Amino acid sequence: MAVLVTGGAGYIGSHTCLELLNAGYEIVVVDNLANSSMESLRRVKELTGKDFTFYETDLLDREAMEIIFEQNEIEAVIHLAGFKAVGESVRLPLRYYHNNITGTLVLCQLMQEYAVKAIVFSSSATVYGMSDSVPISEDFPLSATNAYGRTKLMIEEIMTDLYASDREWSIALLRYFNPIGAHSSGKLGEDPSGKPNNLMPYITQVAVGELTELHIYGSDYPTLDGTGVRDYIHVVDLARGHLKALEKVLSSTGVEAYNLGTGRGYSVMEMVISFEKVTGQHITYRMTDRRPGDIGICYSDPSKAARELGWVAQKGIEEMCEDAWRWQVNNPQGYNKEKPLLRAGIS
Structure with a gap:
């Protein structure tokens, strides 16, 4: 049985894949490489000494995604794939809604069809909007100030509704704060396209x-x-948070949100x-x-x-x-x- 990691070639994804492999999990990685590089996954293999299956596939391509579920015994999903630039989302909201939300719907539909009902979702602290007090806890009011944040909030609501419709689902919504840093080897890190947003x-x-x-x-x-x-949270700490959330969704049912910050x-x-x-x-x-x-x-x-x-x-x-x-x-x-x-x- 394997863990499917969507967006596994990205900054957080590659570090999460490395931690999963080091912890003994079998993984299957899917990434369309729109904002990531195969080189990151080559280095994950080099650092861990372990191999894994990779599909260069877009979540919007339902037929291609179905092949992944047909060819692999998937036990759980860590869902990191999605567009993530706040400024771009303001300029191109339809692109963000279509990619992030429709891609997630395709993924969840296939999970339901193949009876894979455990998922760790990469959400964001942007779902708290313009919070006027700190520290921010998971029971704070939710809102969003841009299209990117709204896609995260909408997906959280979709997954909450999914659990309400079928109590066999187990869902962890991970609200990241500000990931920075890199793997201590110097071989994995953040590689933004163009001028950095972070x-x-x-x-x-x-x-x-x-x-x-x-x-x-x-x-x-x-x-x-x-x-x-x-x-600011070290990306390796963040990656290890995904492993803890994975343990949770594999051993229980429900839907819970968790802040990942310091x-x-x-x-x-x-x-x-x-x-x-x-x-x-x-x-x-x-x-x-x-x-x-x-x-x-x-x-x-x-x-x-x-x-x-x-x-x-x-x-x-x-x-x-x-x-x-x-x-x-x-x-x-x-x-x-x-x-x-x-x-x-x-x-």
């Missing part, structure tokens, strides 16, 4: 010389230094300072206006995951920065153009 790859690309300066959006928030505060917020400037301290690299930055929809402070209450999944984030901010920098140094232009920089001060 803070850490933006910082590391400035440090490595791919970008000239970091833009910090907003310096007048009600925080210690005026910059926005977020809950419970601690760091400001953008704290991140920059920590990165400079760990790496010895200077980060040139420029303060700019706030982005529409951004909030000042956002961090999680992860106590439910600790209580019900036995999961607690282990890695601190300096380790997140060190691992992200090691990845960037070893892969200055991403997976497909590997060329280590000799000047960098980390190995």
Whole structure:
């Protein structure tokens, strides 16, 4: 019996595949490679010494997806596939609704047909919308401020309705906060297409010389230094959270949401300072206006995951920065153009 990982070649997906294999699970990976690389999966095999089946398939292709269920004994699904750029979702909402929601419907229909009723869903803290207090717990009101966030919220509602219709389903909704970092080997990491949307790859690309300066959006928030505060979680801790959620859905029924975060917020400037301290690299930055929809402070209450999944984030901010920098140094232009920089001060 195998675990099907959708979007397994992506940033979070590749780290999750590695942890699954190291824990002894058999996996089947499906990814359309629209925003990911086969090289990440090759490196997962290299790091684990284990092989697995891969399908270059789009979830919207129902016939191709059905072949996967026909050819493999699937026990559970970890569903990470989906478009994820907030700004793009605002410009192209129909594309996001069609891809993220229709793809999930195809997946769930096939799961139902093949009696696979355990799923771990990659949701997001964006489902909390413009929360006005912290820390954020799972019982906070839900809303969304952009199309990407609404697709996550809608899928959560679809899965809740699915369980209500059939109590044999077991569903974990994982609400990520801000994943950063990379595998300690320097072989797996975040490889954004084009200019990064997230803070850490933006910082590391400035440090490595791919970008000239970091833009910090907003310096007048009600925080210690005026910059926005977020809950940054190491991607390896996040990946291990999927394993704990998988154990849960394989051993019980129901639908539950879990925050995956550290419970601690760091400001953008704290991140920059920590990165400079760990790496010895200077980060040139420029303060700019706030982005529409951004909030000042956002961090999680992860106590439910600790209580019900036995999961607690282990890695601190300096380790997140060190691992992200090691990845960037070893892969200055991403997976497909590997060329280590000799000047960098980390190995």
